[in-house]
Amino acid sequence: MSNVQTFFAMGGYAAYVWPAYAVFFIVLIVDTVAPRLRRRRVLRELRARLARQDARQSRVRPDRASSTPITTPPSL
Amino acid sequence: MNRPGLLTACAAMLRRDLTLAWRRRGDIAMPVLYALIVTMLFPFALGPEDTLLQRIAGGVVLVTVLLAMLLALDAMFSSDIEDGSLEQLVLAPQPLALMLGMKILAHWLTTALPLIVIAPLLAGMLHLPGAVIPVLLLALLLATPLLSLLGAVLVALTAGTRRSGMLLALMLLPLCVPAVIFAAGAVAAAQQGLPWLAPIAWLGAALVLAVVLAPLACAAALRIALDA
Amino acid sequence: MSNWIPLWLHKLGSPPTFYRFAGTLRPWAMALALLLGAVALYGGLVLAPADYQQGEAYRIIFIHVPSAWMSMFIYGVMGVAAFIALVWRIKLAEVVAMESAPIGAAFTFITLVTGSLWGKPMWGTWWTWDARLTSELVLLFLYLGVIGLYHAFEDRRQGARAAAFLAIIGIINVPIVHFSVNWWNTLHQGSTINLFGQSKISGDMLWPLLCMMLATKFYYVASLFRRVRTDLLALEGGKDWVRQIAESEAGQ
Numbered sequence: 256m257s258n259v260q261t262f263f264a265m266g267g268y269a270a271y272v273w274p275a276y277a278v279f280f281i282v283l284i285v286d287t288v289a290p291r292l293r294r295r296r297v298l299r300e301l302r303a304r305l306a307r308q309d310a311r312q313s314r315v316r317p318d319r320a321s322s323t324p325i326t327t328p329p330s331l
Numbered sequence: 332m333n334r335p336g337l338l339t340a341c342a343a344m345l346r347r348d349l350t351l352a353w354r355r356r357g358d359i360a361m362p363v364l365y366a367l368i369v370t371m372l373f374p375f376a377l378g379p380e381d382t383l384l385q386r387i388a389g390g391v392v393l394v395t396v397l398l399a400m401l402l403a404l405d406a407m408f409s410s411d412i413e414d415g416s417l418e419q420l421v422l423a424p425q426p427l428a429l430m431l432g433m434k435i436l437a438h439w440l441t442t443a444l445p446l447i448v449i450a451p452l453l454a455g456m457l458h459l460p461g462a463v464i465p466v467l468l469l470a471l472l473l474a475t476p477l478l479s480l481l482g483a484v485l486v487a488l489t490a491g492t493r494r495s496g497m498l499l500a501l502m503l504l505p506l507c508v509p510a511v512i513f514a515a516g517a518v519a520a521a522q523q524g525l526p527w528l529a530p531i532a533w534l535g536a537a538l539v540l541a542v543v544l545a546p547l548a549c550a551a552a553l554r555i556a557l558d559a
Numbered sequence: 560m561s562n563w564i565p566l567w568l569h570k571l572g573s574p575p576t577f578y579r580f581a582g583t584l585r586p587w588a589m590a591l592a593l594l595l596g597a598v599a600l601y602g603g604l605v606l607a608p609a610d611y612q613q614g615e616a617y618r619i620i621f622i623h624v625p626s627a628w629m630s631m632f633i634y635g636v637m638g639v640a641a642f643i644a645l646v647w648r649i650k651l652a653e654v655v656a657m658e659s660a661p662i663g664a665a666f667t668f669i670t671l672v673t674g675s676l677w678g679k680p681m682w683g684t685w686w687t688w689d690a691r692l693t694s695e696l697v698l699l700f701l702y703l704g705v706i707g708l709y710h711a712f713e714d715r716r717q718g719a720r721a722a723a724f725l726a727i728i729g730i731i732n733v734p735i736v737h738f739s740v741n742w743w744n745t746l747h748q749g750s751t752i753n754l755f756g757q758s759k760i761s762g763d764m765l766w767p768l769l770c771m772m773l774a775t776k777f778y779y780v781a782s783l784f785r786r787v788r789t790d791l792l793a794l795e796g797g798k799d800w801v802r803q804i805a806e807s808e809a810g811q
Contacts, residue, residue: 265615266616286662286782485725488725489708501700512739
């Protein structure tokens with residue numbers, strides 16, 4: 256028990272050693288988690304866009320697979 | 332085909348920018364006024380003791396001039412970007428770096444030179460000894476063009492963005508640290524009666540390098556930032 | 560004969576190939592980083608004896624020094640990638656340069672914070688204007704400038720190219736800052752502090768340090784690969800290979 260206590264006391268420098276290690280781990284964990292969340296968001300947006308595209312294609316021209324630009328205004 | 336020579340083009344560029352600046356004289360006065368106000372606030376904040384003010388005078392004047400220049404830096408290319416004349420310049424047959432060099436020179440003449448002119452007044456307000464003022468002016472004469480040149484590269488990089496003011500300060504800070512150290516170091520050394528030529532020589536060397544490289548870097552940066 | 564190297568690099572530089580390559584390597588890099596990090600922590604916090612001058616406070620060194628090394632190493636990687644991106648206009652190099660910047664900034668921040676936590680009991684002050692510390696602070700500002708410039712542009716690729724240019728300017732700047740601050744210290748006769756004293760570092764202290772250094776390197780690889788993969792998905796949104804990935808991961 257005293258062994259563990261002396262370990263955590265760090266010879267009186269606990270107030271400096273443990274915050275340093277805490278900063279190290281917190282910053283790196285944030286650096287790991289942030290891209291993970293971003294990846295999830297990017298994939299979700301991508302899927303939403305693909306779904307929209309599919310829906311539009313099947314609605315506008317159900318007979319053709321490849322789509323050509325169709326929004327040319329009638330020239331007067 | 333009657334293409335104007337390089338010298339003619341440079342002179343035309345310089346004349347154009349100076350004319351434009353002269354038509355908006357109020358803008359030239361702004362950095363000067365800013366520097367005056369900031370310098371005036373220091374004695375009020377720190378108390379009017381001569382010794383304290385003397386000790387910080389050189390540094391305060393240098394930092395004030397730097398901040399005043401930063402204030403005007405944003406506008407270096409902005410009106411030219413808005414009316415599209417910068418794109419014309421990129422397409423012009425004359426080398427872009429040279430033309431940008433002229434623009435930087437014009438900018439230095441209209442913003443930094445007035446600041447250098449009033450620098451003795453600012454230094455006098457803070458009781459800087461008269462013998463040190465020539466060194467201060469020399470340091471400013473070398474440091475301000477350096478800052479204009481470095482700043483121009485960064486302004487060119489932010490040419491394609493909006494709201495670049497704070498970003499510009501963030502980007503310029505690491506670059507201007509050496510210039511501030513050597514300029515203020517020369518003044519401090521002169522004040523203590525030490526030889527001050529070495530930092531001035533370093534500033535001069537940096538300025539020569541910047542005069543050669545910065546317009547080229549500025550041109551490259553502008554091509555990156557404007558290429559859509 | 561040795562034609563396969565440029566060929567391989569060229570293949571690896573194509574986004575779908577790199578996406579798969581990074582996907583295979585990333586878990587291994589992360590596992591190695593965690594393993595080596597755990598060993599280094601055990602060695603540094605438990606096994607290594609207390610320093611006879613600094614007591615237990617020197618144990619901060621085991622994270623401070625590797626972070627400081629990483630902050631400079633990542634800037635180097637970013638500079639090389641930025642150079643490649645500007646000269647050969649390789650999209651992957653742009654992404655690597657831009658995604659290195661936040662990791663580098665994180666390590667620089669750790670270095671500064673742990674450094675002042677170490678300095679407070681050792682020097683009696685949180686901060687001193689010594690060349691090494693000042694250069695590290697300037698490095699943080701350089702990283703922030705690169706990140707800020709990158710995000711200031713509407714167009715991602717244009718922002719990446721502009722920020723890559725800034726990163727290269729910064730590489731020239733760091734030694735100049737270090738030199739000028741050194742000169743400045745001699746002028747002002749500031750506090751002269753020897754960061755590590757004259758004492759030779761002993762083997763018990765050295766191996767956890769090197770172990771942690773390797774762990775941070777592997778961590779950087781893992782974090783960079785994750786970020787680059789995400790960025791590639793966002794940049795190549797309309798392409799077929801991204802569509803396949805989006806659809807195959809829909810069930811998860």
